[in-house]
Amino acid sequence: MKILLLEDDPILSDIMKENLELSGFNVTLTMDGEEAMQAISNAQFDLFLFDINVPLASGMDVLKFAREYHYETPTIMITAYQDINHLKESFSLGCDDYIKKPFEYEELEQRIVNIKKHFNIESKEDVKIGEKLIFNFAKHEVKNHGKSQHLSQKEAEILNYLFTNINRVVSTEELMQNIWIYDEIPSDATLRVYIKNLRNIIGKEHIKTIRGTGYCFE
Numbered sequence: 001m002k003i004l005l006l007e008d009d010p011i012l013s014d015i016m017k018e019n020l021e022l023s024g025f026n027v028t029l030t031m032d033g034e035e036a037m038q039a040i041s042n043a044q045f046d047l048f049l050f051d052i053n054v055p056l057a058s059g060m061d062v063l064k065f066a067r068e069y070h071y072e073t074p075t076i077m078i079t080a081y082q083d084i085n086h087l088k089e090s091f092s093l094g095c096d097d098y099i100k101k102p103f104e105y106e107e108l109e110q111r112i113v114n115i116k117k118h119f120n121i122e123s124k125e126d127v128k129i130g131e132k133l134i135f136n137f138a139k140h141e142v143k144n145h146g147k148s149q150h151l152s153q154k155e156a157e158i159l160n161y162l163f164t165n166i167n168r169v170v171s172t173e174e175l176m177q178n179i180w181i182y183d184e185i186p187s188d189a190t191l192r193v194y195i196k197n198l199r200n201i202i203g204k205e206h207i208k209t210i211r212g213t214g215y216c217f218e
Helices: 010-022 033-042 059-068 084-093 105-118 153-164 172-179 188-202
Strands: 002-006 026-030 047-051 075-079 097-100 127-129 133-136 141-144 147-150 169-171 207-210 214-217
Touching: 002 010, 002 033, 010 026, 010 105, 010 153, 010 172, 026 033, 033 059, 047 059, 047 105, 059 075, 059 084, 075 084, 075 105, 084 097, 097 105, 133 153, 153 172, 153 188, 153 214, 169 172, 172 188, 172 214, 188 207
Parallel strands: 002 026, 002 047, 047 075, 075 097
Antiparallel strands: 127 133, 133 141, 141 147, 169 214, 207 214
């Protein structure tokens, strides 16, 4: 699922992009309205996430541009405004949902899931692992010569994170902090079980143990 994110706050935009990518989405980040309009003109997206108050052209200006040029892409508006007028105007321009700052990522993710169901958006993005394997994060699935193997949620998240950071050593701490929330972080032994299960599915040669540090996907 390809998402165009318009958010000018450098910290929030980085956090959102990272979390969305960990959830398996393909994210294009833009920091102002003109950049977002250029991105819309140059590529196709499955979902727009637009902050309203951004430089050069507001999120609502960008949505208006998209609708005038017949881009019917589902849109979630993001704002710190509390008044009802911005809500009304956003819906009148054709937005499909609305989320107010501050928000938890889990809330945004659920809104995206709802949009996917409502518009029947299915992820078609497979990634190739080596010569034999195809990984689809959204489906939690690995295919080996056409034969499917289902992954658990955490197995899929771990594989996705390691694959996204291919050929880079990922420490045990980094991996756990990016996959689990603070009060659910597992023991090292539990993580090793997940890694063992993944190796059994995709082959031992892809996930290397870096003794005393963590893991590297090759």
